[in-house]
Amino acid sequence: MPEGPSIVILREEAARFKGKTIARAEGNTRTLDLPSLEGAKIKAVRSFGKQFLIALPNTALRIHFMLFGSYRIDERKASAPRLSLQCTDGSELNFYACSVRQIDADLDGAYDWRGDVMSPDWDPALARKKLRAAPDLLACDALLDQDIFAGVGNIIKNEVLFRIRLHPLARIGDLPAPKLRQLVEQARQYSFDFLEWKKQFVLKQHWLAHTKSTCPRCHIPFKKGHLGQSRRRSFYCERCQKRYA
Ligand SMILES: [Zn+2]
Numbered sequence: 001m002p003e004g005p006s007i008v009i010l011r012e013e014a015a016r017f018k019g020k021t022i023a024r025a026e027g028n029t030r031t032l033d034l035p036s037l038e039g040a041k042i043k044a045v046r047s048f049g050k051q052f053l054i055a056l057p058n059t060a061l062r063i064h065f066m067l068f069g070s071y072r073i074d075e076r077k078a079s080a081p082r083l084s085l086q087c088t089d090g091s092e093l094n095f096y097a098c099s100v101r102q103i104d105a106d107l108d109g110a111y112d113w114r115g116d117v118m119s120p121d122w123d124p125a126l127a128r129k130k131l132r133a134a135p136d137l138l139a140c141d142a143l144l145d146q147d148i149f150a151g152v153g154n155i156i157k158n159e160v161l162f163r164i165r166l167h168p169l170a171r172i173g174d175l176p177a178p179k180l181r182q183l184v185e186q187a188r189q190y191s192f193d194f195l196e197w198k199k200q201f202v203l204k205q206h207w208l209a210h211t212k213s214t215c216p217r218c219h220i221p222f223k224k225g226h227l228g229q230s231r232r233r234s235f236y237c238e239r240c241q242k243r244y245a
Helices: 004-013 124-132 139-144 154-163 177-199
Strands: 022-026 044-048 051-055 060-064 070-073 083-087 092-096 099-103 223-227 232-236
Touching: 004 044, 004 051, 004 177, 124 177, 139 154, 139 177, 139 232, 154 177, 154 232
Parallel strands: none
Antiparallel strands: 022 083, 044 051, 051 060, 060 099, 070 092, 083 092, 223 232
């Protein structure tokens, strides 16, 4: 599943579609009125967390890549697109195996950009406030909570917890204030590190915990488990990642 930084890369790649006019809208989506999109001018391409957003004059399209979604710009895959937007200048945006929804045109009313870890409007104090209001939340679930850390996915979760030496099963309410602050800071910092490494095609080389079998600090085996309410895979070290219980 693409995490926030991957959607930022898509947004940057698709930025040149701003101002283009949709000549043809096709695809096997059953949630969009495709003919109504034809003739619409793309006002902006934006992103919120793991969602890619296309702003049109009277509506907006929200694309979520789920587990297996993908996209191609100015090229096509062999499989049928969920949504294909072909512009009057011949350029096209193609989306596959994703969730597509038509939402209200007022994106600033629909989204609180302060909750997006990649956004210039990201508000760490607001994130800390949300965390303090949920003391029973486990660290592994907190990072995946899109209402707190929009854009953070499972890779970022595992790497942030390892980086700040925090156990995935630590209760948020048990964390000392500096650790809570570090959690919020590194959720954003690691996301930007992820973005840079992904652009340089070296992301996986930088994984220290995600999918790894040995702790690079302690040289003992990582624990693995589908932890928390999210049941997503966790890779962690029982020795150097503290639980604060
Ligand atoms: Zn360790």
